[in-house]
Amino acid sequence: MYQIIAYIKFLLKSTNEHGVHSPFVYNFITKCLYDKKRYNNYDDLKAYRSQLLNSKESLEITDFGAGSKRMSNSKRRVSKMVKISSSSFKDTQLLFRISQYFKFKNTLELGTSLGVGTQALALGHSKNKITTVEGCQNTFQFSEKNLKELHLSNTICINSDFRSAISQLHQESFDCIYFDGHHNKEATLAYFNLLISKAHNNSVFIFDDIYWSRDMTQAWETILKDSRVIVSIDCFNLGFIFFRKEQPKQHFRIRL
Template identity: 50%
Template structure:
């Protein structure tokens, strides 16, 4: 059912979506043209590619503790790092976009829910190398593997927290974040809970990014509820990602943009 839903929702997305020419907000227009559609070949892309290749060549098998919505691919708790990197981690284009986002938005304080093997984490860090980046991973073995990779690639400013998301973020509510990336638990109630818990951490310039907003009907329902929240002013649906902004100077508006 989930795959059928994803295919149907993608065709519906294509019918609704536009490019920069359908955007009348100067902030969103600049974000789309200067960041989303930026075709420059940044040197950091080679580092992103090298990190991914490092994982794809690692045949180590890990015992997985899954605290989220589970996997649509893996049917066992034993998974090789190489297989996880090939099917479960951010793909190359997604990682490049995350790099451009922290680079373009100049994010100095970043929170990620769902480290996995750190593909997205590395990309977020490369975009703003001295940003304070906290990433939370529920599985101790995956967390340890990510830490080892970060050390190998000399990523110095990443704080890996190994804990259940709910417990971990309860201790972070007094912080402020420029960017929060939600990529670990694709269940409706959990997503809404994390969103509400982390609302006190926002500033006027904060962006929340939700991964896989069409993962399931429940995940899309969570996305639609988030869009209507009174503190949310601008949202951008790119099918893969849902971007949420809290800019008080902007009228509430929702955009559907093809990447």
């Protein structure tokens, strides 16, 4: 019910590219978010999703975050996980376009899950070195194997809780950090504050499921108020923040 009400409010307040006066944001919306071109790599995204949907495997899951609202059992079928817990096909297409548009060189993903988001970010730009972290050992082993079989040589999989993995990162900065796990306010804010030192002027932080719960929305709203956050874009399923010091602080709600 919270998500339904939140979505209605979002629709009433959101807009499209019209009225956006920032050239950076306007170009991002029109050339990336609203890009209707059909890329050949979309077939690869669809093929992997179909493979997961047809999988007969089940995984014993250890939840380190808020868990699943619709799957309470620890043993879960992969086919059901991809329907309920993974990024939608539309969102993976968007992640592909974002990686391609900004030509990321290094990305950190918190929450590999079944690797559909990882695949999209990797295919978007072949020079994008992706470090993806998954806490559940069984999910990690399953996804690492699949990503290798997809010949995504630009991905590095780490089996660790997020806080430990963050403390051991050697990279000085990341072009993109994708927060896709541990969906609660306290953890999201903690990881944001731990990782903001890894942002440079042109970095983008992507937050998944910002309306997953009232708690997650509060985390998102707290992040928006941070003085280090300059530009923010709310697309309901995903939230984007930028640190571009040359721009005025602005917030946008954009319908996809």
